Amino acid sequence: MTDPTISERYVGALMNTFGPPKLALVRGEGAHVWDENGKEYVDFLGGIAVNALGHNHPALVAAVTEQLSTLGHISNFFTSGPQVELAERLLALVPGGETGRVFFANSGTEANEAAFKLTRKTGRTKLVAASGAFHGRTMGALALTSKEAYRAPFEPLPGDVTFVPYGDAEALAAAVTDETAAIVLEPIQGEAGVIVPPAGYLAKAREIADARGALLWLDEVQSGLGRTGRMFAHEDSGVVADIVTLAKGLGGGLPIGACLGLGRAATLFEPGNHGTTFGGNPVACAAGLAVLRTIEEEGLLEHVTVLGQKLRDGLAADPRVSEVSGEGLFIGVVLPEGNTATVAAKALEAGFILNNATPDRIRLVPPLVVTSDDVEALLSAWPAILDQAHEEGRP
Incomplete structure (x- = not known):
């Protein structure tokens, strides 16, 4: 036998959350x-856009090995050089980053959970998201994800979310009110099959958000960090977002996510408002720095x-x-x-x-x-x- x-x-x-694996x-x-x-x-799936440098890239292996042999996990009572350097590097790359601050998490859905909580600090509770959107599987991120099959088993979901057709600026304008905390959009939708919005859509979303005093939150978890041939998919739009969320390719295979608050969103969180045990640990941040350096150097x-x-x-x-x-x-x-x-x-x-x-x-x-x-x-x-x-x- x-x-x-x-x-x-x-x-x-293992729990049957994914069905039988296609391969081991x-x-x-x-x-x-x-x-x-x-x-x-x-x-051609790359761990679902995660393995930015593929497998066994020497720069990533060296960075993680060196960091783990020096300092592994320290908790967020303390900080480390890689954590601060990675935050500085991301803010130097993102449009509007000179006014920003970073919260590190472990994944895209956690970065979006942080952003969801950040919008509540505006004093408003309503959000507008897009049909076809995917923002994650935890309860808060799931509330912003439009796919009925994902949502139905877990309703009622938190938040007061209105969905509008992706790319339809008129529908977006009609849905956003003076009670809207944020508009949440992917610059290019990934889970929906890589849907590119019409030209000018993000700029229009920025105008709508400004007119109603809402935040503009761009989910770059899948589209960011070189995936489109630019560091950020939205950077050619001329738009400066209030919140940008990142993950997937950032760690090159190690779990890390980031919520970037820009402008007024940078200082909405106060001590005790949010937290994480593993987010921003030195090893994951060293991996993130290696990915960003390699994108530039190669x-x-x-x-x-x-x-x-x-x-x-x-x-x-x-x-x-x-x-x-x-x-x-x-x-x-x-x-x-x-x-x-x-x-x-x-x-x-x-x-x-x-x-x-x-x-x-x-x-x-x-x-x-x-x-x-x-x-x-x-x-x-x-x-x-x-x-x-x-x-x-x-x-």
Whole structure:
């Protein structure tokens, strides 16, 4: 009798929150991973936009190893050099950061929980969010997440949240009142399949927020830190937000999130208003600094811009693709057959990890260090993957 596999052991040991795992992965290098049977895959999901530097990047490994061998966890009764330096670095990068302050958390949903509480400090309780939004799974962040399947089992949810169609400035203006604490938007929606809003939408949201005395909160958890070929997806809009939330790629695989309060939002929290045990610990912050340094030193913003265009153009060249959306390596592929689950399954068989974000949208968020050869390999395999998915779906 053979020993059970990792995947078989998973079923008996972990809560059934995700269903059976697609694979049990055992190691990675760059944008490549290997499963427990030794099969190699090119990972175009990147831990859902988390593994910015891929796997086993020497800069990240060195930074974490050095920090852990020097100072690991210290609690937030104290501070450390990496914590302060990372906060300073983020504020130097974000538009409007010269007036800002940072709260560090452990994840995107925790960064958004902090932001949610920050909006309550305005004295208002109402929020306006967008249909298709995803801001997290904890109760507060879930209240801002529009997907009914996520929300329904846990209602009633906290907060007084109104949802409006994403990208519709008129609907946004009608929903925001003098009682609105904040408008909450993703500059580009990720979970919905990489939806890009119309030009000028964020600027209009800023105008609407200002007219009503509300905060503008931009969730850059998935879109930020190089993913679009810019450090922040909203930076070309000319908009300065009041709150920006970050996570995912910030730690390159280590858990860290950040809530950036800018302008009047920077000083809304007072001692005792919020807290965290692990947030801002030296090891996670050292990882964040390594990611930011590497993006700059390896010219990854330009790399993401050039390679992202190549990938988007190549995917769009197939006539069965009706649209390719996104910027940089933040890509949505629309398949009108509505067979994205089958496409993702066939891609996995072919050695490529893709994500079927919705029934008709594939999401690609590979490591920022994905190579031209990796992209060429997917583009070469793409027609056959679509062929196989189409054949499987035929009656």
